[in-house]
Amino acid sequence: MSLDLLPFLLLILHHTNGQNSPNISIGSTFTAGNNCSLLSSCGGFAFGFYPVLDTLFLVGIWFNKIQERTLVWSANRDSPAETGSTISLTNGGQLVLNYANGNVQQIYSGAARLGIMQDDGNLVLRDIPVQIMFGKALSFPLIHFCQDKLYYQQQNSNSNSNSSGNLKYSAGKFMLEMQYDGKLVLSAYHFADPGYWLSSQANQGNGEVNLVFNQRNALLYLEKGQNNTIYSFQKNVPTPVEDHYHRATLDSFGNFQQYAHHKTNGRNWVRVWKILSEPCIVNAVCGAYGFCRSNDNETVDCECLPGYVFFDPCTPSNGCHPEAMINFCTNLSAANSKVEVVKDSDIPYQDVGDYEHYPDTDEEGCKKLVMDDCYAMAATLVNRTCYKKRTPILNAGKTSMTKGSISFIKVPTKSAKDGISARKKKSNTRAHLTAGLITSSSLAVLFGALALYCHPAPRRLIRRKWNPDSSRMHCCIDQ
Structure with a gap:
């Protein structure tokens, strides 16, 4: 698929050593690798080609004044563009990404006449004179501050945003979603996960629930209707608020966090709060047959369950696979299998991951239940109840909340x-x-x-x- 670029009528761009204008008109175009971008009037935000590798670029918006130029939105996060690709606001008013290989992606397919990079970090396309054609379409996270204006993002009911993936810029396996019922949910959606965190309030009665950002105190909250707060996030943001950039992000390990960066004296982003205090709570954070540890409640250390090895040792979060494929049901005997016991651990994936429960069971009894069932590959013993697990095994881990629980993993013996x-x-x-x-x-x-x-x-x-x-x-x- 290809599209010939129309002759441009007006080119308003910013070069690193030139003047800045926050506007582009129809016919404007610029090219990946030419080190040019569209800046907001305060210079705090830029739109253009953001380099991720030497010859690969994302069409996006980023914080431009800080040393760590942070990408906050991208139109092509799963398909980076190569050097020579172009962005164009065509004579027909479409915002188009033309890849160097001839492929085309329409970022906006309407009929705009003007594009404005605003001081709140939002790219807005307008028809002349005032009608907004496209704007506030930035996928979450995006919360930031520039001069005297704070970006105000609201996430409406039935909208969602993805985490970062293994390549940092690609779409990940976690999602922040505002459901129809008014609950904000974090889930490992690739695994058909109903959610590992959700706001407690549901949308009862009429009125749309929004995730909004308070411009005065840099706080996030859920709002139903006008000025009706139904859920508030933590309140330890740095002050004065106007001296900082602010952003919220769903990271590659599924935790939703807010950060601040001092506009003049800051050297890096400082976390303000995080939703989850235990990183291993995140469903499928280490993939299938993975085992999650977090000694500091900050970083995630992914291992494999006994009898399993990594698919990709360089990316442990992708999960594991069996060292040897054995059909335990073809020869049910103690000679071809054993049960590894992992103390103070759990495999908490209830309703979806459990297929049989046995109350009033001790450690030896639960171990025997796994050995005697050729279909059972794992079980956990929690409060004297033995829970047999379905496969693939998800969410195995050791955290501060799993003390006293025991996991049982069936693995083939050496002779098998x-x-x-x-x-x-x-x-x-x-x-x-x-x-x-x-x-x-x-x-x-x-x-x-x-x-x-x-x-x-x-x-x-x-x-x-x-x-x-x-x-x-x-x-x-x-x-």
Whole structure:
């Protein structure tokens, strides 16, 4: 898919060593790799091509005045553009990303006449003179401050935003969503997760619930109707508020947090608050068959359950897979499996992850329940109740809240794994022998045919049988 760029009528851009204008008009275009962007009038925010690698760029908006230029929104986070790609506000009024390889992405498909990079960090497209065609369309998170104006973002009912992915800029596996019922929910949506955190208040009666940002005190809260707060986030933001940039983000490990950065003296972003005090509470944070630890309640350390190994050691959060694939139900015996016991841990994925409950059970009893059930790959013992788990196993971890709980993981024994390896070797040897016999037989036939063919007496027989007219057809080379 491709689109020829229309001749531009007016080009209003900012170069690093030139003048700044916050506006673009129809026909404006600029190119990835040319180090140009559209700045807000205060210079605090920029729109353009944000470099993520030497030759890859995101179309986005970022904080421009601080040393750590932080991206806050992108139109192509899962498809970075290469050097030579362009952004254009076409004569038809569409905001278009033209990739260098010929692909095209419409960022806005209406009929705008003017684009403005505002001091609140929002790119607004307008029809002349005043109608707003496109604006406040930035995917959450986006909370920031510039001069005397604070960006006011509201997230309406039935809207959502994704976390960052493994590449920091790509879409991740977690989502912040405002549901129809007025609850704000965090979930690992790729895993059909109903949510690992949600606001306690539901939308009862009429009135839309919004996630809003208070311009006076830099606080986030849920509001129903006008000035009816139904949920407030923590209140320890730095003051004076106007001296700081502010942003909220859903990070790659599924935690929703707010940060502040002093406009003149700050060297980095300082966290104001976070929703979750225990990082391992996040559903599927270490992927399938992963095991989450967090010794400091800040960082997430992903390991594999006993008997499992990482899909990608460089990205532990992608989860794990079995070292050896064994069908325990084909030979139900203690010889092919054992149960590893992990103290002070849990696999809390109730309703979805549990398939059988056994109350009044001790440690040995729960272990035996796993051993005797060929379909059970794991179980947990919590408050003397044994919970057998469905597969894939999710949310295994050790936190301050799992003390006293016990996890049981079924893994193949060494003899079972050796048996699989031996069968594989035997199968491979048999395959090699079969192939060798076939090859040897074929070569024997071939050599026999060649010997027969090259001997003088047989050649005369062949000539007499297959070539009665030697002047027309020759079966062998010249004698």
